[in-house]
Amino acid sequence: MQTHHQIVIIGAGTAGIMVAAQLMRKNSNLDIAIIDPSEKHYYQPAWTLVGAGTYDLQKTIRSTESLIPAGVKWIKDPVTGLQPDDNTVSTQHSGTISYDYLVVAPGLVNDLSLIEGLQEAVDQGVVCSNYIDPEYTWKCLQEFKGGTALFTQPATPIKCGGAPQKIMYLAADYLRKQGLDSRSKIIFATPGAVIFGVKPIAATLTQVLNRYHIDFKPAHTPVKIDAANRIAYFRNNIQGVEGTEAIRFDLLHLAPPQTAPKFVKESILVNEAGWLDVDINSLQHKRYGNIFGIGDVAALPTAKTGAAIRKQAPVVVDNLLKLIKGLAADNKSYEGYSSCPLVTGYGKMVLAEFNYKNEFTPDPKMKMMLIADSSKEHWRLWILKKYILPYLYWNKMMKGEDV
Numbered sequence: 158m159q160t161h162h163q164i165v166i167i168g169a170g171t172a173g174i175m176v177a178a179q180l181m182r183k184n185s186n187l188d189i190a191i192i193d194p195s196e197k198h199y200y201q202p203a204w205t206l207v208g209a210g211t212y213d214l215q216k217t218i219r220s221t222e223s224l225i226p227a228g229v230k231w232i233k234d235p236v237t238g239l240q241p242d243d244n245t246v247s248t249q250h251s252g253t254i255s256y257d258y259l260v261v262a263p264g265l266v267n268d269l270s271l272i273e274g275l276q277e278a279v280d281q282g283v284v285c286s287n288y289i290d291p292e293y294t295w296k297c298l299q300e301f302k303g304g305t306a307l308f309t310q311p312a313t314p315i316k317c318g319g320a321p322q323k324i325m326y327l328a329a330d331y332l333r334k335q336g337l338d339s340r341s342k343i344i345f346a347t348p349g350a351v352i353f354g355v356k357p358i359a360a361t362l363t364q365v366l367n368r369y370h371i372d373f374k375p376a377h378t379p380v381k382i383d384a385a386n387r388i389a390y391f392r393n394n395i396q397g398v399e400g401t402e403a404i405r406f407d408l409l410h411l412a413p414p415q416t417a418p419k420f421v422k423e424s425i426l427v428n429e430a431g432w433l434d435v436d437i438n439s440l441q442h443k444r445y446g447n448i449f450g451i452g453d454v455a456a457l458p459t460a461k462t463g464a465a466i467r468k469q470a471p472v473v474v475d476n477l478l479k480l481i482k483g484l485a486a487d488n489k490s491y492e493g494y495s496s497c498p499l500v501t502g503y504g505k506m507v508l509a510e511f512n513y514k515n516e517f518t519p520d521p522k523m524k525m526m527l528i529a530d531s532s533k534e535h536w537r538l539w540i541l542k543k544y545i546l547p548y549l550y551w552n553k554m555m556k557g558e559d560v
């Protein structure tokens with residue numbers, strides 16, 4: 158069986174739906190198919206709040222069916238292979254599907270095997286992670302009665318690089334509210350050299366670390382978890398000297414290592430690091446002009462977030478429509494915009510917005526929200542995170558509207 162569609166989109170997540178919805182708004186005669194096996198679509202940015210007991214997980218889930226734009230065909234199947242020389246993709250049950258243009262947007266996957274003992278530790282409930290089960294994080298936090306609370310992240314790229322810190326600040330605030338702060342030691346061990354790559358944000362976060370008395374350990378990469386003894390092992394580099402460090406914990410929140418999905422990694426479309434090899438400004442594949450990559454799967458030197466996709470999607474859509482008209486895909490206007498809503502406590506947030514150069518690039522709309530400086534903590538930013546952004550996501554972005 159072989160079917161053909163003018164545009165095939167792999168993935169009905171944030172990126173796939175946004176691209177499909179924007180394309181249909183521009184031209185409802187396009188023949189578009191989205192391939193995705195998942196019946197559910199997740200608004201993952203709110204998982205940070207779920208992990209801190211201040212958001213209902215069910216509100217982050219909608220059926221994929223409800224989001225597929227009218228006129229777009231949904232093929233409910235996993236893609237198993239990519240054959241860019243034949244302009245086809247293989248699926249598990251629906252055979253081969255050919256295309257004129259392909260948008261690759263299957264997100265990324267957690268790969269627990271990259272840290273020794275991590276899978277067992279997760280299976281035994283010794284580790285919690287907002288990336289795996291945010292409701293379990295909240296359970297662990299409520300059951301924690303003092304001791305060492307360890308927060309860490311891997312050396313691979315991860316979704317929303319700030320998320321491992323956000324849950325730590327919320328946990329610190331929670332422990333303070335419970336009167337457990339004097340009996341607790343909070344450690345943030347991370348492979349990075351600094352708390353955040355954007356200077357004004359780093360300045361605020363340093364104050365936040367001090368406020369909660371968090372022991373910040375840069376250049377620490379988690380390499381092994383000993384679940385039975387509740388010890389995490391790190392490879393570290395202190396003042397140029399390589400070493401290892403074992404940290405015993407009572408609570409461990411860990412962002413797992415993350416990679417492109419297997420069918421992407423095994424294809425000829427990836428770079429050496431295994432991510433989709435696209436032009437960083439046009440999102441067009443570097444070797445196959447009729448293929449675009451967007452979202453978490455793409456090899457872009459910026460933070461992997463839904464906010465980044467909001468700025469990537471119009472570029473992909475514009476370039477696709479240009480190609481369809483026989484013009485060059487010359488829209489190279491994506492400058493690496495991404496943003497990270499760094500929740501720093503219940504009711505407080507800092508909004509890191511930046512580009513490929515790690516320059517702080519706040520949206521002028523912040524002024525309309527009466528926020529003079531979004532690099533500083535503000536309660537209005539918390540309102541943005543908890544109420545306004547989810548509303549905009551479901552009602553505007555998923556419908557292809559400009560926000």
Ligand SMILES: Cc1cc2nc3c(=O)[nH]c(=O)nc-3n(C[C@H](O)[C@H](O)[C@H](O)COP(=O)(O)OP(=O)(O)OC[C@H]3O[C@@H](n4cnc5c(N)ncnc54)[C@H](O)[C@@H]3O)c2cc1C
Pocket residue numbers: 167168169170171172173192193194195197198200201202203204205234235236237262263264265287288316317320418420451452453454461462463464465466496497498
């Ligand atoms: C804890 C956490 C906190 C976050 N916080 C924020 C935040 O505050 N702000 C922010 O902007 N972003 C945040 N993010 C990141 C954001 O959710 C992602 O960057 C975004 O969802 C990526 O969109 P995507 O379309 O690339 O992937 P996804 O939305 O993950 O969608 C991928 C889709 O591809 C499908 N798929 C996978 N494999 C196949 C296959 N073989 N065949 C077909 N389909 C396939 C999946 O079923 C899925 O529907 C956070 C993420 C997490 C986990």
